[in-house]
Amino acid sequence: xxxxxxxxxxxxxxxxxxxxxxxALAGTFSVTERTIRNDLxxxxxxxxxxxxxxxxxxxxxxxxxxxxxxxxxxxSTLLETSSTTKARSYPAVSRANETxxxxxxxxxxxxxxxLEVNEFPKVGxxxxxxxxxxxGGGKGANQAIAAAKINDQVHLTIKVGQDLxxxxxxxxxxx
Numbered sequence: 001x002x003x004x005x006x007x008x009x010x011x012x013x014x015x016x017x018x019x020x021x022x023x024a025l026a027g028t029f030s031v032t033e034r035t036i037r038n039d040l041x042x043x044x045x046x047x048x049x050x051x052x053x054x055x056x057x058x059x060x061x062x063x064x065x066x067x068x069x070x071x072x073x074x075x076s077t078l079l080e081t082s083s084t085t086k087a088r089s090y091p092a093v094s095r096a097n098e099t100x101x102x103x104x105x106x107x108x109x110x111x112x113x114x115l116e117v118n119e120f121p122k123v124g125x126x127x128x129x130x131x132x133x134x135x136g137g138g139k140g141a142n143q144a145i146a147a148a149k150i151n152d153q154v155h156l157t158i159k160v161g162q163d164l165x166x167x168x169x170x171x172x173x174x175x
Contacts (some may be wrong), residue, residue, distance in 0.1 A: 003039070006029055006031070006039055006063060006169075007039045007042060007043060009029075010025060010036075010039055010040065010043065011043060011048060012044070012079065014048070014049055014056065014057075015058060018057060018058045019055060019056070019058070020040075020055050020056055020057075021054060021055045021058040022036045022037055022040070022054055022055055022056075022098040023054065024040075037051075040055075043056070044056065046117065047059065057116065059135045064132045069136040100151045100152060100153045100158070101151070101153065102154075102155065103147050103151055103153060103154045103155065104155045104157070105140050105143050105144045105147065105154065105155065105156045105165045106140065106157045106158075107139055107140010107141065107143060107156065107157075107158060108138040108139050108140045108141070108158065109136065109137075109138075109140060109141045109156075109158040109160070110137055110138040110141075110165075111134050111135070111136060111137070111168055112132060112134070112135045112136075112137050113132065113133075114132070114133045114134075114135060115129035115131070115132055116129060116130045116132075116133075116150040117129050117130065118130070129167065134168060134173070136169070139159060140156060140158060141156065141158070144156040
């Protein structure tokens, strides 16, 4: 992960948690504490946080920061490794006198296979997995989920193949 991506993730963590620990971030990103202190100093130079012994806290909150571009892999890394992520609630949009427009999405759906192993295999090496999990995904499905969070009139149209995964998808056996 490059420095800019790491700093963007640290900034996001600051927004969510309001305070971060140098030691925890170093473990999360598998870098030295000095590297994290440098990243935090760069954010402090932009007046986004103030540093204290062992960490930093958010001092500026800009709503636009939520909408900066971040890759899906980085978001997943941030969410999976955050042990202190707090639930956020946003005010509901009032739709008392208006009807929600219907949203139609013609998109892709796939099932991701995730294997849990003790260590990453070396080139050409086979390792035994401890567990296998299946997750639904795909660009179209992800868009439909995001749209459904703000609108209850979302329709997703997908084409399913004729294999074992198609049966899993039809029976919703991918959780």
